[in-house]
Amino acid sequence: MNYPHNSDERFRHLVSVGLELASIKDEDILLEKVLYTARYFLNADAGSIYIREKDRLFFRCAQNDTLRKKLPPGKKLIYTTFSIPIDDKSIAGYAALKGEVLNIKDVYKIEHLAPYRFNTDYDRVSEYRTKSVLTAPLMTSRGMVIGVIQIINAIGHEGEFVSFSDADEPFVRHLGNIAASAIERAQLIRSTILRMIKMAELRDPEETGAHVNRVGAYSSEIYETWGKNHNINEGEIERCKDALRLAAMLHDVGKISVPDTILKKPGRLTDEEFEKMKNHTIYGSGIFSDCQSELDRMSKDIARHHHERWDGKGYPDGLQGGEIPLTARIVSVADVYDALSSERSYKKPLSDEEALKIIADESGSHFDDEIVKIFLDIFDTIKSIKARYI
Ligand code: C2E
Numbered sequence: 001m002n003y004p005h006n007s008d009e010r011f012r013h014l015v016s017v018g019l020e021l022a023s024i025k026d027e028d029i030l031l032e033k034v035l036y037t038a039r040y041f042l043n044a045d046a047g048s049i050y051i052r053e054k055d056r057l058f059f060r061c062a063q064n065d066t067l068r069k070k071l072p073p074g075k076k077l078i079y080t081t082f083s084i085p086i087d088d089k090s091i092a093g094y095a096a097l098k099g100e101v102l103n104i105k106d107v108y109k110i111e112h113l114a115p116y117r118f119n120t121d122y123d124r125v126s127e128y129r130t131k132s133v134l135t136a137p138l139m140t141s142r143g144m145v146i147g148v149i150q151i152i153n154a155i156g157h158e159g160e161f162v163s164f165s166d167a168d169e170p171f172v173r174h175l176g177n178i179a180a181s182a183i184e185r186a187q188l189i190r191s192t193i194l195r196m197i198k199m200a201e202l203r204d205p206e207e208t209g210a211h212v213n214r215v216g217a218y219s220s221e222i223y224e225t226w227g228k229n230h231n232i233n234e235g236e237i238e239r240c241k242d243a244l245r246l247a248a249m250l251h252d253v254g255k256i257s258v259p260d261t262i263l264k265k266p267g268r269l270t271d272e273e274f275e276k277m278k279n280h281t282i283y284g285s286g287i288f289s290d291c292q293s294e295l296d297r298m299s300k301d302i303a304r305h306h307h308e309r310w311d312g313k314g315y316p317d318g319l320q321g322g323e324i325p326l327t328a329r330i331v332s333v334a335d336v337y338d339a340l341s342s343e344r345s346y347k348k349p350l351s352d353e354e355a356l357k358i359i360a361d362e363s364g365s366h367f368d369d370e371i372v373k374i375f376l377d378i379f380d381t382i383k384s385i386k387a388r389y390i
């Protein structure tokens with residue numbers, strides 16, 4: 001984190017930041033990028049983003065260089081999600097309620113007249129010392145507050161934590177506005193995909209939404225680690241991860257072609273029924289046959305090939321090993337883990353221990369062993385995603 005504190009230059013840079021944010025389609029990836037960008041420009045150690053749902057703010061994204069540096073290389077910060085009401089009692093709540101930027105020099109010395117207090121629980125739990133906090137509403141062009149961004153602990157010349165300057169305030173407000181438009185658009189893309197899945201009435205809509213979100217999030221995390229292990233450049237990783245987050249959600253759209261009596265059957269399928277079930281891969285890939293964009297191409301690969309097996313005994317094409325597109329090999333592990341650990345009309349959920357044993361046993365036969373290894377390596381992150389989408 002180091003950026004020249006030259007106001008004009010920073011504002012000029014905001015234009016290109018806006019364009020860059022507009023090219024990201026997935027909401028989670030966008031939030032990470034927004035937060036990173038804000039911290040970079042403001043030379044800050046940490047930060048977080050809250051997203052509004054109805055009258056609450058949900059903690060959705062967190063970065064902290066100090067805490068990250070204490071982790072083994074390649075490990076990510078694990079945080080629990082929680083929500084706070086939009087009222088004037090918390091700093092984030094106040095910024096959302098009033099639509100104002102708050103520049104607090106030291107959260108442990110908030111003046112007594114202020115209605116809000118800093119919740120010291122976060123520092124206690126994470127063994128971190130929050131000092132300065134710059135908070136801005138994420139406000140759309142229609143004046144709607146869709147969330148809050150908090151930038152924490154500006155870094156001084158000696159690496160010490162200092163306060164944010166007054167000049168940082170209009171900057172973070174502008175960034176909040178630009179980010180809000182991009183986030184609104186990303187939310188629309190994801191909710192359109194979820195609506196498509198719901199319209200098809202694949203299953204109980206709630207379970208379906210959570211399942212596809214989990215499979216999407218697991219897959220993009222696995223890909224990110226795969227990309228780093230293979231020295232793929234950062235831009236390519238980011239683009240591919242973004243598309244995969246969404247494309248993986250659509251892996252089973254072809255199930256709209258499967259009759260309800262089969263799809264929702266409480267017991268085991270007969271051979272004949274299973275043959276019909278297998279067609280969901282072929283039907284699903286047909287939906288993306290136009291292949292306009294990278295997202296279409298990836299969605300098609302995944303829909304068609306997510307039930308192929310590494311040993312060539314899968315369906316529909318019996319592809320083997322590296323013939324199977326990487327993205328489909330990744331979704332295969334993510335999908336089966338999620339199917340194993342979730343309740344289905346035909347089965348009870350397995351414990352993590354049982355599910356991981358099956359995945360490990362089938363490494364190299366059903367699954368690409370490299371992908372299984374990555375999945376097990378990042379299982380902490382997988383579990384935190386699972387806790388987020390229940
Ligand atoms: P799904 O429920 O999303 O499961 C995806 C994949 O997870 C399955 O692909 C399978 O590889 C794995 N999986 C799910 N449950 C188990 C399990 O209990 N043990 C093991 N070892 N693996 C499991 P598969 O088999 O190609 O099935 C594709 C889809 O067909 C399933 O998607 C589900 O919708 C349906 N299906 C499969 N078997 C049955 C069944 O016995 N009854 C019903 N009603 N549907 C089934």
Ligand code: SIN
Pocket residue numbers: 084089090091092093117118119120150
């Ligand atoms: C906030 O107030 O902005 C977040 C919650 C807290 O720190 O009290």
Ligand code: SIN
Pocket residue numbers: 197202203208211212251252253255
């Ligand atoms: C879906 O993935 O589209 C829902 C069906 C399932 O639970 O696999």
Ligand code: SIN
Pocket residue numbers: 240298325326327
């Ligand atoms: C992609 O761009 O589809 C991921 C990289 C690969 O499939 O090799």
Ligand code: FE
Pocket residue numbers: 251252280306307
């Ligand atoms: Fe499937």
Ligand code: FE
Pocket residue numbers: 251252335339
């Ligand atoms: Fe599935």
